[in-house]
Amino acid sequence: MSKDKRYVIPGDIITTGPYRPEQNVILDGNKMIATCIGLSDITDGAVRVIPLTGRYIPKGDDLVVGKVISHSAMSWEVDINSCYLGILPASDVFGRDFSSHANDLTEKLSNGDLIAARIVNFDRTRDPLITISGRELGKIDSGELIKISTTKVPRLIGKRGSMIQMIEEATNANITIGQNGIIIASCENPDGLSKAIRAINMIEEDSHRINLTDMVKKMLESSD
Amino acid sequence: MGHNSVIDQLKKNQIIDLLNEGNRLDGRKFDEPRSLTIDTNVIPKAEGSARARLGDTEVVAGVKVQVEKPFPDTGDKGMLICTAEILPIAHPSVETGPPGPPVIELARVVDRGIRESGMIDMKKLVLVENKAVIGIFSDNSVTDHDGNLFDACSYASTAAILSSKIPKYEIKDEVPVLVEGEFTETPITTIPISVTMARIGEHIIVDPNSDEWMIMDARITITTNSDGNIVALQKGGGDGFTYEQLVKCSEISISVGSKIREIIKQSTQGN
Amino acid sequence: MIKLGGRDTDVVLLDENGKRSDGRTVNETRKVTIKAGVLKNANGSAYIEFGENKILAGIYGPRDVHPKHLSNPDTGILRCRYHMSPFSVGDRKNPAPSRREIEISKVIKEALEPAVILDQFPRTVVDIFLEILQADGGTRCAALAAASVALADAGIPMRDMVSACAAGKVADTVILDVNNEEDQAGQADMPMGYMPNLKKITLLQLDGVLTPEEYKKCVEVGIDGCNQVYEIQKKALEEKYFSKGDQ
Numbered sequence: 001m002s003k004d005k006r007y008v009i010p011g012d013i014i015t016t017g018p019y020r021p022e023q024n025v026i027l028d029g030n031k032m033i034a035t036c037i038g039l040s041d042i043t044d045g046a047v048r049v050i051p052l053t054g055r056y057i058p059k060g061d062d063l064v065v066g067k068v069i070s071h072s073a074m075s076w077e078v079d080i081n082s083c084y085l086g087i088l089p090a091s092d093v094f095g096r097d098f099s100s101h102a103n104d105l106t107e108k109l110s111n112g113d114l115i116a117a118r119i120v121n122f123d124r125t126r127d128p129l130i131t132i133s134g135r136e137l138g139k140i141d142s143g144e145l146i147k148i149s150t151t152k153v154p155r156l157i158g159k160r161g162s163m164i165q166m167i168e169e170a171t172n173a174n175i176t177i178g179q180n181g182i183i184i185a186s187c188e189n190p191d192g193l194s195k196a197i198r199a200i201n202m203i204e205e206d207s208h209r210i211n212l213t214d215m216v217k218k219m220l221e222s223s224d
Numbered sequence: 225m226g227h228n229s230v231i232d233q234l235k236k237n238q239i240i241d242l243l244n245e246g247n248r249l250d251g252r253k254f255d256e257p258r259s260l261t262i263d264t265n266v267i268p269k270a271e272g273s274a275r276a277r278l279g280d281t282e283v284v285a286g287v288k289v290q291v292e293k294p295f296p297d298t299g300d301k302g303m304l305i306c307t308a309e310i311l312p313i314a315h316p317s318v319e320t321g322p323p324g325p326p327v328i329e330l331a332r333v334v335d336r337g338i339r340e341s342g343m344i345d346m347k348k349l350v351l352v353e354n355k356a357v358i359g360i361f362s363d364n365s366v367t368d369h370d371g372n373l374f375d376a377c378s379y380a381s382t383a384a385i386l387s388s389k390i391p392k393y394e395i396k397d398e399v400p401v402l403v404e405g406e407f408t409e410t411p412i413t414t415i416p417i418s419v420t421m422a423r424i425g426e427h428i429i430v431d432p433n434s435d436e437w438m439i440m441d442a443r444i445t446i447t448t449n450s451d452g453n454i455v456a457l458q459k460g461g462g463d464g465f466t467y468e469q470l471v472k473c474s475e476i477s478i479s480v481g482s483k484i485r486e487i488i489k490q491s492t493q494g495n
Numbered sequence: 496m497i498k499l500g501g502r503d504t505d506v507v508l509l510d511e512n513g514k515r516s517d518g519r520t521v522n523e524t525r526k527v528t529i530k531a532g533v534l535k536n537a538n539g540s541a542y543i544e545f546g547e548n549k550i551l552a553g554i555y556g557p558r559d560v561h562p563k564h565l566s567n568p569d570t571g572i573l574r575c576r577y578h579m580s581p582f583s584v585g586d587r588k589n590p591a592p593s594r595r596e597i598e599i600s601k602v603i604k605e606a607l608e609p610a611v612i613l614d615q616f617p618r619t620v621v622d623i624f625l626e627i628l629q630a631d632g633g634t635r636c637a638a639l640a641a642a643s644v645a646l647a648d649a650g651i652p653m654r655d656m657v658s659a660c661a662a663g664k665v666a667d668t669v670i671l672d673v674n675n676e677e678d679q680a681g682q683a684d685m686p687m688g689y690m691p692n693l694k695k696i697t698l699l700q701l702d703g704v705l706t707p708e709e710y711k712k713c714v715e716v717g718i719d720g721c722n723q724v725y726e727i728q729k730k731a732l733e734e735k736y737f738s739k740g741d742q
Binding site: 266267268269270273280284285286287288290307309311312313314315316320322361363365367368369370 | 534535536537540547549551552553555558576578580581582583584585586587590591622624626628629631
């Protein structure tokens with residue numbers, strides 16, 4: 001491991017000196033302290049910790065997969081596998097002329113429906129707003145749901161999408177990756193589907209391995 | 225229960241489609257329970273204990289033995305009481321506070337199944353007739369919830385009781401006095417095994433996991449004893465069973481029950 | 496029979512060779528093992544065996560607060576429930592929460608609050624559930640140590656871990672890590688919770704009588720015990736998260 005990267009747990013002193021504390025790092029005097037379990041990284045005068053565990057925290061523009069769990073007169077509440085519930089306003093689906101008298105929310109989405117959505121904004125003072133109007137967003141009608149840790153999503157996507165592309169090409173599966181760790185995989189070929197699911201589970205189990213890409217490639221190319 | 229009890233439609237449709245093809249989501253056969261592991265003596269300070277893992281559901285049962293005043297109308301019999309608690313670590317939807325109706329039902333069904341089977345010869349638990357008897361308590365703590373707590377608690381308690389020992393008491397002037405370090409065998413007459421089945425549409429499946437539990441139409445828990453007789457029964461859930469389905473369930477509970485009985489016997493051998 | 500300032504006992508709490516009733520020396524803790532990530536549903540969890548104590552810790556959160564009036568618009572909050580299973584103690588315990596359990600729940604929560612950072616999670620709660628499966632003296636310290644590991648396992652941001660151990664006094668001697676027998680028949684029991692990097696004591700209680708000198712010694716000895724338990728906490732997290740690598 002490069003000498004700048006180190007495994008840390010909460011309370012560990014990563015380094016001392018004139019650095020900027022960033023993600024998951026706090027400053028105590030001149031000490032940079034890790035606040036979560038992860039890999040510390042010192043780059044460009046900033047110290048951060050890449051977390052190995054923890055729940056999804058919504059970020060604007062993130063694609064997420066959520067489950068509708070209830071609704072009020074004006075919006076749906078969506079479980080986005082986070083500390084907060086996502087709010088999908090009725091006007092997002094019905095348009096600006098939406099009227100709670102004329103339109104019944106359950107016509108479009110009912111409890112238990114899965115949706116691919118984007119986080120519109122999240123400033124922590126209110127529950128995050130989400131939208132399903134956009135390309136490739138909306139109700140999910142088919143596919144299999146796989147849950148992984150949100151911290152493993154970058155590994156599943158890979159550098160510039162290289163890992164997920166490799167899996168999709170090898171299996172012909174269509175894979176929707178929610179930043180919140182919820183993945184939907186669908187494929188016409190059941191063997192392709194099962195291989196894709198195995199690849200996703202492999203990445204979650206073995207994300208720490210340097211040769212992960214080769215391991216996944218090998219599994220995808222094998223005939224069983 | 226909070227939003228963790230809304231099942232996703234995709235999965236519900238998947239389960240039903242698979243059932244119509246004769247398959248279950250986790251690949252089990254309709255009459256196949258999940259894998260069961262029993263570890264005994266996990267709480268050495270208790271008089272008996274067991275941890276049961278039924279798939280991803282996990283329960284720890286501990287047996288405590290105490291001298292009790294007998295019930296007024298059964299002065300010649302000891303006492304056996306089973307309880308159950310779903311610990312809040314077991315599932316995000318579990319609320320703390322006094323137990324609600326589902327937990328009370330769970331405890332009472334587990335208790336009846338074991339007690340009504342006559343598992344323990346209560347007449348052998350008398351110390352001073354009408355004054356002092358042995359009370360055996362088996363308390364179930366559910367530590368991880370993935371469906372079918374009825375069977376998981378029942379198996380944990382049964383194994384804990386099978387591997388338990390009763391402290392020895394001497395009677396001096398009509399008062400029981402504990403003899404430190406000496407124990408007697410718990411008087412076991414039969415091994416009750418509960419089998420819970422769910423009805424989803426026309427299909428009857430054994431040992432529903434939490435996904436199947438959430439979409440089932442009705443459920444039934446049937447307890448049988450070592451002779452293959454039915455000793456306790458509880459139907460639950462929002463819908464009903466036909467006569468034919470009930471007969472089928474009773475047959476399944478006897479055949480699946482005898483297999484589980486072997487697993488529990490093996491795990492408590494040498495105790 | 497030996498009178499030792501506590502209850503009369505015929506157990507020898509400290510013999511002429513400096514050995515305690517369970518064979519330990521005065522500065523030795525009982526055997527401690529911790530495993531992180533043992534439950535399927537909880538967001539974070541840990542199982543600890545501290546001598547004969549067996550305790551499960553489970554964390555849910557940060558998550559929605561119910562009832563809503565408990566939620567804080569500026570920060571997340573901590574909730575803690577310390578609970579003993581009926582079979583965990585010699586005389587079977589009623590499952591309903593006792594006043595002792597309620598007090599211990601509060602004291603443990605306050606021991607963890609200085610460590611957790613929840614201002615980035617307004618209107619949420621982090622629920623800490625501590626289940627005592629078998630008790631043998633010092634459960635609150637063991638539970639606190641497990642809670643800290645479970646919080647880290649759940650990814651809850653913390654400025655330090657919180658470790659815990661008790662000091663005490665038997666036979667007029669300050670000892671480390673009081674077991675059940677020593678608690679019943681000894682002269683003092685001082686449970687402690689400690690943040691090992693920030694060097695702050697966040698849980699401290701005393702049951703018994705200490706001279707000012709003995710008090711200072713107990714605190715020192717307690718800190719030493721906490722540092723020993725901290726090494727076990729680190730090991731538990733390293734085993735789950737760091738040891739699988741080819742690095």
